[in-house]
Amino acid sequence: MDPFASPHNLDTELRSLLAQASSNLCDWFADSASQGPMPDSFSLPEVYPAKEGISNKVLLSELQSLMNGSYRPLHPGSLAHLDPPPLSASIVGELICAGLNNNLLADELSPSLSSLERKLCKWFCHKLGLGDLSGGVAASGGSLSNLMALVMARNISGLESDPNAVFFASDDCHVSFSKALRIMGLKQESLQKISTDENGKLKISSLHTTLNKIKSQGKKCFAVVATAGTTVRGSIDPLFEIAQFCKKENVWLHVDGAIGGVFGLSEKTSEIVQGLGSADSLTINPQKLLGIPKTSSLLLVANKKHLSSTFSTGLPYAEPITGDDFHGGELGIQGTRSAETLKLWIGLRKLGEQGIEKILLDSIKRRCYLESIIDSSKFKIISGPLHLLAFTPINYSSSQASDWSIKTRNFLLANKFMLSRPMYGDRYYLKAVLGNPSTKFDDLETLSNIINHSTS
Ligand SMILES: *Cc1c(COP(=O)(O)O)cnc(C)c1O
Numbered sequence: 217m218d219p220f221a222s223p224h225n226l227d228t229e230l231r232s233l234l235a236q237a238s239s240n241l242c243d244w245f246a247d248s249a250s251q252g253p254m255p256d257s258f259s260l261p262e263v264y265p266a267k268e269g270i271s272n273k274v275l276l277s278e279l280q281s282l283m284n285g286s287y288r289p290l291h292p293g294s295l296a297h298l299d300p301p302p303l304s305a306s307i308v309g310e311l312i313c314a315g316l317n318n319n320l321l322a323d324e325l326s327p328s329l330s331s332l333e334r335k336l337c338k339w340f341c342h343k344l345g346l347g348d349l350s351g352g353v354a355a356s357g358g359s360l361s362n363l364m365a366l367v368m369a370r371n372i373s374g375l376e377s378d379p380n381a382v383f384f385a386s387d388d389c390h391v392s393f394s395k396a397l398r399i400m401g402l403k404q405e406s407l408q409k410i411s412t413d414e415n416g417k418l419k420i421s422s423l424h425t426t427l428n429k430i431k432s433q434g435k436k437c438f439a440v441v442a443t444a445g446t447t448v449r450g451s452i453d454p455l456f457e458i459a460q461f462c463k464k465e466n467v468w469l470h471v472d473g474a475i476g477g478v479f480g481l482s483e484k485t486s487e488i489v490q491g492l493g494s495a496d497s498l499t500i501n502p503q504k505l506l507g508i509p510k511t512s513s514l515l516l517v518a519n520k521k522h523l524s525s526t527f528s529t530g531l532p533y534a535e536p537i538t539g540d541d542f543h544g545g546e547l548g549i550q551g552t553r554s555a556e557t558l559k560l561w562i563g564l565r566k567l568g569e570q571g572i573e574k575i576l577l578d579s580i581k582r583r584c585y586l587e588s589i590i591d592s593s594k595f596k597i598i599s600g601p602l603h604l605l606a607f608t609p610i611n612y613s614s615s616q617a618s619d620w621s622i623k624t625r626n627f628l629l630a631n632k633f634m635l636s637r638p639m640y641g642d643r644y645y646l647k648a649v650l651g652n653p654s655t656k657f658d659d660l661e662t663l664s665n666i667i668n669h670s671t672s
Pocket residue numbers: 298356357358359360362390392443445446447472474475501513
Protein backbone atom coordinates (compact mmCIF):
# COMPACT_ATOMS: atom_id res chain seq x y z
CA MET A 217 0.00 0.00 0.00
CA ASP A 218 1.78 3.13 -1.27
CA PRO A 219 0.89 6.28 0.69
CA PHE A 220 1.40 8.49 -2.39
CA ALA A 221 -0.46 8.36 -5.70
CA SER A 222 1.35 6.84 -8.64
CA PRO A 223 2.68 9.34 -11.19
CA HIS A 224 2.36 6.71 -13.92
CA ASN A 225 -0.93 4.90 -13.53
CA LEU A 226 -4.39 5.57 -12.29
CA ASP A 227 -4.24 4.96 -8.56
CA THR A 228 -7.33 2.86 -7.97
CA GLU A 229 -6.73 2.69 -4.25
CA LEU A 230 -6.76 6.50 -4.00
CA ARG A 231 -9.87 6.58 -6.13
CA SER A 232 -11.74 4.19 -3.90
CA LEU A 233 -10.51 5.93 -0.72
CA LEU A 234 -11.80 9.28 -2.02
CA ALA A 235 -15.08 7.72 -3.11
CA GLN A 236 -15.62 6.09 0.28
CA ALA A 237 -14.63 9.19 2.24
CA SER A 238 -16.90 11.39 0.08
CA SER A 239 -19.75 8.98 0.57
CA ASN A 240 -19.24 9.06 4.36
CA LEU A 241 -19.22 12.85 4.29
CA CYS A 242 -22.48 12.89 2.33
CA ASP A 243 -24.00 10.56 4.95
CA TRP A 244 -22.76 12.88 7.68
CA PHE A 245 -24.56 15.79 6.01
CA ALA A 246 -27.70 13.71 5.55
CA ASP A 247 -27.72 12.85 9.28
CA SER A 248 -27.45 16.50 10.32
CA ALA A 249 -31.09 17.27 11.05
CA SER A 250 -31.63 14.10 13.10
CA GLN A 251 -28.71 15.05 15.36
CA GLY A 252 -28.18 18.35 17.16
CA PRO A 253 -25.82 21.25 16.38
CA MET A 254 -23.40 19.82 18.96
CA PRO A 255 -22.64 16.15 19.61
CA ASP A 256 -23.92 14.81 22.95
CA SER A 257 -20.49 13.36 23.55
CA PHE A 258 -17.56 12.18 21.51
CA SER A 259 -14.58 9.93 21.72
CA LEU A 260 -11.29 10.56 20.03
CA PRO A 261 -9.72 7.87 17.86
CA GLU A 262 -6.11 6.80 18.41
CA VAL A 263 -4.12 10.03 18.19
CA TYR A 264 -0.49 8.95 17.82
CA PRO A 265 0.94 7.21 14.78
CA ALA A 266 1.40 3.52 15.62
CA LYS A 267 4.51 1.56 14.69
CA GLU A 268 2.84 0.43 11.51
CA GLY A 269 0.54 2.50 9.35
CA ILE A 270 -3.19 1.75 9.44
CA SER A 271 -5.35 0.28 6.68
CA ASN A 272 -7.80 2.45 4.76
CA LYS A 273 -10.63 0.67 6.52
CA VAL A 274 -9.34 1.63 9.97
CA LEU A 275 -8.50 5.09 8.72
CA LEU A 276 -12.07 5.66 7.56
CA SER A 277 -13.53 4.40 10.79
CA GLU A 278 -11.23 6.61 12.90
CA LEU A 279 -12.18 9.52 10.67
CA GLN A 280 -15.82 8.71 11.30
CA SER A 281 -15.44 9.10 15.05
CA LEU A 282 -14.01 12.60 14.55
CA MET A 283 -16.89 13.42 12.22
CA ASN A 284 -19.39 12.17 14.78
CA GLY A 285 -17.87 14.45 17.38
CA SER A 286 -18.02 17.54 15.18
CA TYR A 287 -20.18 20.63 15.32
CA ARG A 288 -22.84 20.46 12.57
CA PRO A 289 -23.17 23.77 10.74
CA LEU A 290 -25.89 22.36 8.46
CA HIS A 291 -28.25 21.64 11.36
CA PRO A 292 -31.21 24.07 11.08
CA GLY A 293 -30.69 25.05 14.73
CA SER A 294 -27.03 26.00 14.27
CA LEU A 295 -27.37 29.74 14.81
CA ALA A 296 -24.71 30.57 17.35
CA HIS A 297 -21.87 31.98 15.33
CA LEU A 298 -20.75 33.22 11.95
CA ASP A 299 -20.13 29.67 10.77
CA PRO A 300 -22.53 28.68 7.99
CA PRO A 301 -22.53 25.30 6.26
CA PRO A 302 -20.15 24.97 3.29
CA LEU A 303 -21.20 25.33 -0.33
CA SER A 304 -21.07 21.95 -2.06
CA ALA A 305 -18.94 23.29 -4.92
CA SER A 306 -16.45 24.72 -2.43
CA ILE A 307 -16.06 21.35 -0.72
CA VAL A 308 -14.89 20.05 -4.09
CA GLY A 309 -12.64 23.10 -4.44
CA GLU A 310 -11.02 22.36 -1.08
CA LEU A 311 -10.47 18.71 -1.95
CA ILE A 312 -8.87 19.53 -5.28
CA CYS A 313 -6.81 22.25 -3.64
CA ALA A 314 -5.34 19.68 -1.24
CA GLY A 315 -4.63 17.37 -4.15
CA LEU A 316 -2.87 20.06 -6.19
CA ASN A 317 -0.90 21.18 -3.13
CA ASN A 318 0.30 24.31 -4.91
CA ASN A 319 1.90 27.13 -2.97
CA LEU A 320 0.81 30.75 -3.22
CA LEU A 321 4.23 31.80 -1.98
CA ALA A 322 5.55 32.12 -5.52
CA ASP A 323 4.11 32.05 -9.01
CA GLU A 324 6.29 29.14 -10.06
CA LEU A 325 4.65 27.00 -7.39
CA SER A 326 1.11 27.97 -8.36
CA PRO A 327 1.02 29.36 -11.92
CA SER A 328 -2.73 29.35 -12.54
CA LEU A 329 -3.77 29.77 -8.91
CA SER A 330 -1.62 32.85 -8.24
CA SER A 331 -3.13 34.43 -11.30
CA LEU A 332 -6.62 33.42 -10.15
CA GLU A 333 -6.07 35.05 -6.76
CA ARG A 334 -4.97 38.36 -8.30
CA LYS A 335 -7.95 38.46 -10.63
CA LEU A 336 -10.49 37.42 -8.03
CA CYS A 337 -9.22 40.02 -5.54
CA LYS A 338 -9.50 42.61 -8.29
CA TRP A 339 -13.10 41.55 -8.92
CA PHE A 340 -13.94 42.07 -5.24
CA CYS A 341 -12.23 45.47 -5.31
CA HIS A 342 -14.25 46.60 -8.31
CA LYS A 343 -17.50 45.34 -6.87
CA LEU A 344 -16.84 47.18 -3.62
CA GLY A 345 -15.69 50.37 -5.33
CA LEU A 346 -12.00 50.43 -4.41
CA GLY A 347 -10.79 52.01 -7.65
CA ASP A 348 -8.33 51.28 -10.42
CA LEU A 349 -5.12 50.92 -8.40
CA SER A 350 -6.68 48.39 -6.05
CA GLY A 351 -5.78 44.79 -5.38
CA GLY A 352 -5.65 42.33 -2.57
CA VAL A 353 -4.34 39.18 -1.01
CA ALA A 354 -6.01 36.21 0.65
CA ALA A 355 -5.28 35.57 4.31
CA SER A 356 -6.09 32.75 6.69
CA GLY A 357 -8.83 34.59 8.55
CA GLY A 358 -9.99 38.09 9.34
CA SER A 359 -7.71 38.53 12.34
CA LEU A 360 -4.74 38.19 10.03
CA SER A 361 -6.28 40.53 7.42
CA ASN A 362 -6.85 43.14 10.13
CA LEU A 363 -3.32 42.74 11.48
CA MET A 364 -1.80 43.13 8.02
CA ALA A 365 -3.91 46.23 7.41
CA LEU A 366 -2.68 47.88 10.61
CA VAL A 367 0.95 47.00 9.94
CA MET A 368 0.56 48.46 6.44
CA ALA A 369 -1.20 51.61 7.68
CA ARG A 370 1.50 52.22 10.27
CA ASN A 371 4.21 51.63 7.72
CA ILE A 372 2.71 53.87 5.03
CA SER A 373 2.19 56.69 7.52
CA GLY A 374 5.88 56.45 8.50
CA LEU A 375 5.08 55.71 12.14
CA GLU A 376 6.42 52.13 12.25
CA SER A 377 9.06 52.99 14.82
CA ASP A 378 7.03 55.48 16.83
CA PRO A 379 6.15 53.75 20.14
CA ASN A 380 3.49 56.40 20.83
CA ALA A 381 1.58 55.97 17.57
CA VAL A 382 -2.10 55.15 18.09
CA PHE A 383 -5.09 53.95 16.09
CA PHE A 384 -8.79 54.40 16.68
CA ALA A 385 -11.58 51.84 16.69
CA SER A 386 -15.00 51.77 18.31
CA ASP A 387 -15.91 50.17 21.62
CA ASP A 388 -17.59 47.43 19.61
CA CYS A 389 -14.58 46.64 17.42
CA HIS A 390 -13.40 43.06 17.09
CA VAL A 391 -10.97 41.50 19.57
CA SER A 392 -8.46 40.92 16.77
CA PHE A 393 -7.40 44.57 17.17
CA SER A 394 -6.33 43.98 20.77
CA LYS A 395 -4.33 41.02 19.57
CA ALA A 396 -2.77 43.16 16.82
CA LEU A 397 -1.52 45.55 19.51
CA ARG A 398 0.46 42.81 21.18
CA ILE A 399 1.91 41.53 17.92
CA MET A 400 2.83 45.03 16.78
CA GLY A 401 4.58 45.81 20.05
CA LEU A 402 2.09 48.52 20.97
CA LYS A 403 0.71 49.38 24.37
CA GLN A 404 -2.90 48.88 25.40
CA GLU A 405 -3.53 52.63 25.13
CA SER A 406 -2.30 52.63 21.54
CA LEU A 407 -5.79 51.42 20.70
CA GLN A 408 -7.96 54.42 21.45
CA LYS A 409 -11.53 53.21 21.82
CA ILE A 410 -14.18 55.50 20.38
CA SER A 411 -17.59 55.37 22.05
CA THR A 412 -20.65 54.10 20.24
CA ASP A 413 -24.20 55.40 20.09
CA GLU A 414 -27.33 53.51 21.15
CA ASN A 415 -27.27 51.64 17.82
CA GLY A 416 -23.76 50.36 18.39
CA LYS A 417 -22.23 52.69 15.79
CA LEU A 418 -19.05 54.67 16.23
CA LYS A 419 -19.78 58.25 17.34
CA ILE A 420 -18.21 60.83 15.04
CA SER A 421 -18.15 63.46 17.79
CA SER A 422 -16.09 61.11 19.94
CA LEU A 423 -13.67 60.62 17.05
CA HIS A 424 -13.01 64.37 16.98
CA THR A 425 -12.62 64.61 20.75
CA THR A 426 -10.22 61.68 20.85
CA LEU A 427 -8.09 63.05 18.02
CA ASN A 428 -7.79 66.39 19.80
CA LYS A 429 -6.86 64.61 23.00
CA ILE A 430 -4.06 62.55 21.49
CA LYS A 431 -2.79 65.55 19.50
CA SER A 432 -2.53 67.53 22.71
CA GLN A 433 -0.45 64.66 24.13
CA GLY A 434 1.86 64.95 21.13
CA LYS A 435 0.83 61.58 19.72
CA LYS A 436 0.07 60.66 16.13
CA CYS A 437 -2.71 58.48 14.74
CA PHE A 438 -1.87 56.02 11.97
CA ALA A 439 -5.34 54.56 11.29
CA VAL A 440 -9.01 54.72 12.00
CA VAL A 441 -10.83 51.40 11.97
CA ALA A 442 -14.48 51.46 10.96
CA THR A 443 -16.47 48.27 11.48
CA ALA A 444 -18.95 47.23 8.81
CA GLY A 445 -20.89 44.64 10.78
CA THR A 446 -20.05 44.41 14.48
CA THR A 447 -19.74 40.96 15.99
CA VAL A 448 -22.61 41.06 18.49
CA ARG A 449 -25.31 43.01 16.66
CA GLY A 450 -24.12 43.62 13.09
CA SER A 451 -24.00 47.42 13.31
CA ILE A 452 -22.41 49.41 10.51
CA ASP A 453 -20.29 52.39 11.53
CA PRO A 454 -21.02 55.64 9.60
CA LEU A 455 -18.54 54.91 6.81
CA PHE A 456 -18.98 58.14 4.82
CA GLU A 457 -18.49 60.42 7.78
CA ILE A 458 -15.50 58.44 9.00
CA ALA A 459 -14.01 58.54 5.50
CA GLN A 460 -14.44 62.33 5.41
CA PHE A 461 -12.75 62.61 8.77
CA CYS A 462 -9.83 60.47 7.60
CA LYS A 463 -9.44 62.43 4.40
CA LYS A 464 -9.39 65.73 6.22
CA GLU A 465 -6.93 64.50 8.83
CA ASN A 466 -4.91 62.51 6.31
CA VAL A 467 -5.28 59.27 8.27
CA TRP A 468 -5.57 55.75 6.87
CA LEU A 469 -9.08 54.27 6.90
CA HIS A 470 -9.31 50.53 7.49
CA VAL A 471 -12.78 49.05 7.22
CA ASP A 472 -13.27 45.78 9.08
CA GLY A 473 -15.93 44.29 6.85
CA ALA A 474 -15.33 40.72 8.05
CA ILE A 475 -19.08 40.39 8.53
CA GLY A 476 -20.67 43.15 6.48
CA GLY A 477 -18.32 43.41 3.50
CA VAL A 478 -20.08 40.73 1.47
CA PHE A 479 -23.29 42.79 1.50
CA GLY A 480 -21.50 45.17 -0.86
CA LEU A 481 -21.53 42.47 -3.56
CA SER A 482 -25.20 42.79 -4.49
CA GLU A 483 -26.99 45.90 -5.71
CA LYS A 484 -29.95 45.00 -3.53
CA THR A 485 -27.93 45.11 -0.33
CA SER A 486 -24.98 47.38 -1.09
CA GLU A 487 -26.80 50.43 0.23
CA ILE A 488 -26.50 49.00 3.75
CA VAL A 489 -22.72 49.22 3.56
CA GLN A 490 -22.42 52.33 1.41
CA GLY A 491 -19.00 53.89 1.70
CA LEU A 492 -16.97 50.67 1.70
CA GLY A 493 -15.21 51.98 -1.40
CA SER A 494 -13.68 54.90 0.49
CA ALA A 495 -11.51 52.53 2.52
CA ASP A 496 -7.74 52.47 2.14
CA SER A 497 -7.92 48.85 3.21
CA LEU A 498 -10.82 46.49 3.73
CA THR A 499 -11.16 43.10 5.41
CA ILE A 500 -13.81 40.81 3.97
CA ASN A 501 -14.54 37.26 5.17
CA PRO A 502 -16.45 35.12 2.67
CA GLN A 503 -16.21 32.29 5.24
CA LYS A 504 -18.67 34.07 7.54
CA LEU A 505 -21.76 34.15 5.41
CA LEU A 506 -21.29 32.97 1.84
CA GLY A 507 -20.52 29.37 2.76
CA ILE A 508 -16.90 29.31 1.65
CA PRO A 509 -15.16 26.71 3.86
CA LYS A 510 -12.75 28.09 6.44
CA THR A 511 -10.58 29.88 6.14
CA SER A 512 -11.56 32.48 3.58
CA SER A 513 -10.66 36.10 4.14
CA LEU A 514 -9.32 38.77 1.83
CA LEU A 515 -7.44 41.95 2.57
CA LEU A 516 -8.29 44.43 -0.17
CA VAL A 517 -6.44 47.71 -0.62
CA ALA A 518 -7.19 50.84 -2.64
CA ASN A 519 -3.56 51.01 -3.73
CA LYS A 520 -2.07 47.57 -4.23
CA LYS A 521 1.47 48.95 -4.10
CA HIS A 522 1.04 49.56 -0.38
CA LEU A 523 0.93 45.80 0.22
CA SER A 524 4.19 45.13 -1.57
CA SER A 525 5.95 48.20 -0.19
CA THR A 526 5.08 46.97 3.32
CA PHE A 527 5.64 43.23 3.02
CA SER A 528 8.02 42.66 0.13
CA THR A 529 11.46 41.47 1.14
CA GLY A 530 12.46 39.96 -2.17
CA LEU A 531 12.26 36.21 -2.72
CA PRO A 532 15.83 35.39 -3.73
CA TYR A 533 15.10 31.69 -4.10
CA ALA A 534 12.20 32.10 -6.56
CA GLU A 535 12.24 33.14 -10.18
CA PRO A 536 11.29 36.80 -10.63
CA ILE A 537 7.91 37.40 -12.20
CA THR A 538 7.29 39.56 -15.21
CA GLY A 539 5.43 42.85 -15.07
CA ASP A 540 5.03 44.87 -11.91
CA ASP A 541 3.33 42.11 -9.93
CA PHE A 542 4.74 40.58 -6.80
CA HIS A 543 4.81 36.99 -5.60
CA GLY A 544 2.01 36.03 -3.23
CA GLY A 545 4.55 35.68 -0.44
CA GLU A 546 5.51 39.34 -0.79
CA LEU A 547 2.04 40.74 -0.30
CA GLY A 548 1.40 39.78 3.29
CA ILE A 549 2.62 38.13 6.47
CA GLN A 550 2.21 34.55 5.33
CA GLY A 551 4.87 32.83 3.28
CA THR A 552 3.73 29.42 2.19
CA ARG A 553 -0.01 29.32 1.91
CA SER A 554 -2.63 27.19 0.26
CA ALA A 555 -4.72 28.39 -2.65
CA GLU A 556 -7.65 29.45 -0.50
CA THR A 557 -9.10 31.42 -3.39
CA LEU A 558 -9.80 28.17 -5.26
CA LYS A 559 -12.75 27.25 -3.04
CA LEU A 560 -13.85 30.90 -3.08
CA TRP A 561 -13.69 31.12 -6.86
CA ILE A 562 -15.53 27.84 -7.45
CA GLY A 563 -18.19 28.64 -4.83
CA LEU A 564 -18.92 32.04 -6.33
CA ARG A 565 -18.92 30.66 -9.88
CA LYS A 566 -21.46 28.07 -8.84
CA LEU A 567 -23.66 30.62 -7.05
CA GLY A 568 -23.50 33.33 -9.68
CA GLU A 569 -24.51 36.87 -8.81
CA GLN A 570 -28.08 35.75 -8.24
CA GLY A 571 -27.04 33.01 -5.85
CA ILE A 572 -24.88 35.42 -3.86
CA GLU A 573 -27.75 37.89 -3.67
CA LYS A 574 -30.15 35.19 -2.49
CA ILE A 575 -27.87 34.20 0.40
CA LEU A 576 -27.61 37.84 1.51
CA LEU A 577 -31.31 38.64 1.19
CA ASP A 578 -32.51 35.39 2.77
CA SER A 579 -30.24 35.96 5.77
CA ILE A 580 -31.66 39.43 6.34
CA LYS A 581 -35.22 38.08 5.94
CA ARG A 582 -34.63 35.44 8.59
CA ARG A 583 -33.27 38.06 11.00
CA CYS A 584 -36.25 40.37 10.33
CA TYR A 585 -38.68 37.51 10.89
CA LEU A 586 -37.12 36.37 14.14
CA GLU A 587 -36.96 39.97 15.32
CA SER A 588 -40.68 40.35 14.61
CA ILE A 589 -41.70 37.29 16.66
CA ILE A 590 -39.55 37.76 19.76
CA ASP A 591 -41.76 39.43 22.38
CA SER A 592 -40.42 42.98 22.62
CA SER A 593 -42.43 43.60 25.76
CA LYS A 594 -40.21 41.04 27.49
CA PHE A 595 -36.89 41.48 25.71
CA LYS A 596 -34.55 44.22 24.70
CA ILE A 597 -33.52 43.29 21.16
CA ILE A 598 -30.38 44.75 19.63
CA SER A 599 -29.57 44.36 15.96
CA GLY A 600 -28.40 46.27 12.93
CA PRO A 601 -29.33 45.95 9.26
CA LEU A 602 -27.60 42.58 8.78
CA HIS A 603 -28.44 39.01 9.81
CA LEU A 604 -27.47 39.14 13.49
CA LEU A 605 -29.53 39.94 16.53
CA ALA A 606 -29.14 39.64 20.29
CA PHE A 607 -31.63 39.95 23.10
CA THR A 608 -31.80 40.04 26.88
CA PRO A 609 -34.76 40.27 29.28
CA ILE A 610 -35.99 43.75 30.13
CA ASN A 611 -35.84 44.67 33.82
CA TYR A 612 -33.34 41.99 34.84
CA SER A 613 -30.27 42.80 36.88
CA SER A 614 -27.02 41.82 35.21
CA SER A 615 -26.70 38.76 37.45
CA GLN A 616 -30.28 37.68 36.65
CA ALA A 617 -29.46 38.16 32.97
CA SER A 618 -26.41 35.97 33.40
CA ASP A 619 -28.42 33.15 35.03
CA TRP A 620 -31.14 33.46 32.41
CA SER A 621 -28.60 33.30 29.56
CA ILE A 622 -26.98 30.10 30.87
CA LYS A 623 -30.27 28.38 31.64
CA THR A 624 -31.87 29.38 28.34
CA ARG A 625 -28.87 28.46 26.22
CA ASN A 626 -28.84 25.00 27.78
CA PHE A 627 -32.58 24.56 27.37
CA LEU A 628 -32.28 25.63 23.72
CA LEU A 629 -29.44 23.15 23.17
CA ALA A 630 -31.62 20.37 24.58
CA ASN A 631 -34.15 21.43 21.95
CA LYS A 632 -31.50 21.44 19.21
CA PHE A 633 -31.03 25.17 18.90
CA MET A 634 -27.60 26.61 19.46
CA LEU A 635 -27.32 30.32 20.23
CA SER A 636 -24.27 32.09 21.60
CA ARG A 637 -24.05 34.03 24.83
CA PRO A 638 -22.06 37.24 24.33
CA MET A 639 -21.36 39.77 27.06
CA TYR A 640 -22.34 43.19 25.74
CA GLY A 641 -22.27 46.36 27.81
CA ASP A 642 -22.96 45.32 31.39
CA ARG A 643 -24.81 42.07 30.75
CA TYR A 644 -25.20 38.78 28.91
CA TYR A 645 -27.32 38.45 25.83
CA LEU A 646 -28.29 35.50 23.67
CA LYS A 647 -27.29 36.00 20.08
CA ALA A 648 -28.62 34.46 16.89
CA VAL A 649 -26.83 34.60 13.56
CA LEU A 650 -29.31 33.94 10.78
CA GLY A 651 -26.92 32.95 8.02
CA ASN A 652 -27.81 29.26 7.95
CA PRO A 653 -29.78 28.44 4.78
CA SER A 654 -31.24 25.29 6.40
CA THR A 655 -33.12 27.35 8.96
CA LYS A 656 -36.74 27.81 7.92
CA PHE A 657 -39.39 30.18 9.27
CA ASP A 658 -41.00 27.20 11.08
CA ASP A 659 -37.75 26.66 12.96
CA LEU A 660 -37.66 30.32 13.93
CA GLU A 661 -41.23 30.06 15.27
CA THR A 662 -40.25 27.11 17.45
CA LEU A 663 -37.21 29.07 18.60
CA SER A 664 -39.15 32.22 19.46
CA ASN A 665 -41.70 30.18 21.39
CA ILE A 666 -38.99 28.86 23.65
CA ILE A 667 -37.43 32.31 24.01
CA ASN A 668 -40.71 34.05 24.77
CA HIS A 669 -41.39 31.58 27.59
CA SER A 670 -37.88 31.68 28.99
CA THR A 671 -38.45 34.48 31.48
CA SER A 672 -41.36 32.93 33.34
C1 LIG B 1 -14.83 37.32 12.86
C2 LIG B 1 -14.39 38.70 12.84
C3 LIG B 1 -13.05 39.03 12.65
C4 LIG B 1 -11.93 38.00 12.68
O1 LIG B 1 -12.04 37.04 11.72
P1 LIG B 1 -11.40 35.59 11.94
O2 LIG B 1 -11.55 35.00 10.60
O3 LIG B 1 -12.20 34.92 13.01
O4 LIG B 1 -9.98 35.75 12.33
C5 LIG B 1 -12.72 40.36 12.55
N1 LIG B 1 -13.66 41.31 12.62
C6 LIG B 1 -14.96 41.04 12.81
C7 LIG B 1 -15.95 42.16 12.88
C8 LIG B 1 -15.37 39.72 12.95
O5 LIG B 1 -16.65 39.44 13.20
